[in-house]
Amino acid sequence: MADRTRATTIADVALRAGVSQASVSRVLNGKQNVDPAIAARVHDAVSALGYTPSIAARSLVHGRNDTVAMVVPDLENPLFQGILKGLSLAAAADGYRVLVADTAEQAGEEAAIAREARHRCDAIVLCAPRMPASQLRALAPLLAPAVVVNRSLDDPAVPTVGVDYARGMRDLVEHLAALGHRRLVFLAGPDASSSQAERMRGLRDAVTALPGVSVDTLPCGSRLDDGYRSGEAVAAAVRAGTTAVIAFNDLVALGLMPRLAELGLRIPDDVSVAGFDDVPLARYATPPLTSMSVPRSELGAQVWSRLRALIAGEPSEHALLFRPRLEHRASTAPPPAARRLTGVREALPAESEVPA
Amino acid sequence: MADRTRATTIADVALRAGVSQASVSRVLNGKQNVDPAIAARVHDAVSALGYTPSIAARSLVHGRNDTVAMVVPDLENPLFQGILKGLSLAAAADGYRVLVADTAEQAGEEAAIAREARHRCDAIVLCAPRMPASQLRALAPLLAPAVVVNRSLDDPAVPTVGVDYARGMRDLVEHLAALGHRRLVFLAGPDASSSQAERMRGLRDAVTALPGVSVDTLPCGSRLDDGYRSGEAVAAAVRAGTTAVIAFNDLVALGLMPRLAELGLRIPDDVSVAGFDDVPLARYATPPLTSMSVPRSELGAQVWSRLRALIAGEPSEHALLFRPRLEHRASTAPPPAARRLTGVREALPAESEVPA
DNA sequence: CTGTTAGCGCTTTCAA
DNA sequence: TTGAAAGCGCTAACAG
Secondary structure (H helix, E strand, C coil), rough: CCCCCCCCCHHHCCCCCCCCHHHHHHHCCCCCCCCCCHHHHHHHHHHHHCCCCCHHHHHHHHHHHHHEEEEEEECCCHHHHHHHHHHHHHHHHCCEEEEEEEEECHHHHHHHHHHHHHHHHHHHEEECCCCCCHHHHHHHHHHCCCEEECCCCCCCCEEEEEEEEHHHHHHHHHHHHHCCEEEEEEEECCCCCHHHHHHHHHHHHHHHHCCEEEEEEEEEECCCCHHCCHHCCCCCHHHHHCEEECCCCCCHHHHHHHHHHCCCCCCCCEEEEECCCCCCCHHHHCCCCCCEEEEEEHHHHHHHHHHHEEEEEEECCCCCEECCCCCCCCCCCHHHHHHHHHCCCHHHHHHHHCCC | CCCCCCEEEEEEHHHHCCCCCHHHHHHHHCCCCCCCHHHHHHHHHHHCCCCCCCCCHHHHHHHCCCCCEECCCCCCCHHHHHHHHHHHHHHHCCCCCCEEECCCHHHHHHHHHHHHHHHHEEEEEEEECCHHHHHHHHHHHHHCEEECCCCCCCCCCEEEEEEEEHHHHHHHHHHHHHCCCCCCEECCCCCCCCCHHHHHHHHHHHHHHCCCCCCEECCCCCCHHHHHHHHHHHHHHHHCCCCCEEEEEEEHHHHHHHHHHCCCCCCCCEEEECCCCCCCHHHHHHHHHEEEHHHHHHHHHHHHHHHHHHHHCCCCCCCCCECCCECCCCCCCCHHHHHHHHHHHHHHHHHHHCCC
């Protein structure tokens, strides 16, 4: 039975060790020079009483609680999961903990949740891809120290860490164009998402830079079933001459592929499919999915690096943008027409044979 | 520029409103009968100053901070992600936040991390599948209020919420046996994992109850690449007469399937494959993966329900065990021999045609 | 090197 | 109904 009495406090330790509370505090915090004899008695008392300092009291005195919050729109998104993982590991190494706040896609609550979370913690990581830019701009300064993920922001106090979706998209289109594709389809993500806008920008850049290449956009979404449900629309596009499809992200691509198979389309023989994010499962898909790799854990680690600096009072660093890296796998290959001319073999990446 | 001065305190509000701190506190907490006029002035002052109460100070007084911790061995595991999601949403609805502590598989640190996390929070959720039972038994009482996930424990103060892996395994074997399979292979998870032990128990139960059915165990692991790497061993087993393989979990199965395909084995024509957990991707695999469904978010919600009761001082409830539900998809079908006799069609589930 | 003494910001008796 | 005052448990000046 755990007794319901008050937990032991520093006073109990001081009493038992026959010293002042200040000395106990010093010993426990390794401050100044403390007489070894006293230190020993304190340590004895501490272990005898099983004492542990109150985090709350310490927080009150220090004005910080060694905890940072991460606000995400959806914990089920592999990207945020990866960032959370990287962040929590990096932060833990510095003695910090991470509080998660899933806003459950309630865009309206986001700002309030973020402020509340920030208020409980020393700093905050904000992932709010759908928050209107104006609202974000107003909110950001209230959140500092803070790091914003996957969005650009010109607040000098709030650095951003993110993925260069535009560049990644452009690289991806170039990859497909190099394979010989000319008519592409893009399965768009949520309209309000900032990374969706970035992707579109990359798409436009690519089309501009690549005469003869066109990209049609089909509204879709960001999840497995969104991809699955887009199967028919994609099939129709393929019948109309499209030879490759770029999914908003890997989840969409992974949902789409089996549907295309059901509809009798072979990948990549009839149509190439590419994703974005390079989730772990991408290389184990059938066929292995070509994707743009995003360093999820590394993103989290960098977020922590920025955050730690801000907490320490250092000035905000420059925005950090990771350029996605193409992971060419078997789901993208030359289009049917080109294949008849050049043959498949040279276009298939060697590693598509051995995903591990 | 945010000024570096102290944040506004209740004293500032009291001063500005021309009342005592006690009154401000009362108004803000809706205590007792407060003169409407005073309340109004307080509210004015609060909004004028943009005051928000200090969480730390409040925590010190109340002895709680409305936060619970969740300790997990690996945040990348879909099961824990799902539980975290369900927990954080349910807890948030009651005004609680969730702190995550990823022990990064460092079994040695687990207990220390858990105690530290508990110390920062009002309660804790412990996911420690590999912690030795003796250690867990010793640790659990020190963590209360706490809920242990996916492990049995006879501590009357620490309830458990989990999955009946033994039963699920047995149901899965029965499913395969009913399809006509007699020689099965099980790709085992981490030896020290408690759920692995439970699965083995279910396997033994099934074999005992089903004369003529045998299950060979192959060491494997719990992740995608573990499954992938088991491909050759599985192929060898198939050549030796095995007709179905049960993976430790879906990740293993999803890693295994493409490897089997590479090795020239067709699923389910040459060998049936089943997973466990029913991750979202299972139904979008090629072929759709038969799996035992585990209510991940519901688990999280139930964990919160238990935890909330404990925090409120209510006695610990009985252990809660969810029975996994079979999701029969196209990856499992009658074995080659049986198929020749009975034909494929009747054995294929209708829903395998339309995953969504 | 050690003890005394103020607080950190808030809640809560206890009087008035 | 309201205010004064005493802590919650700890740290940090400041003396000694």
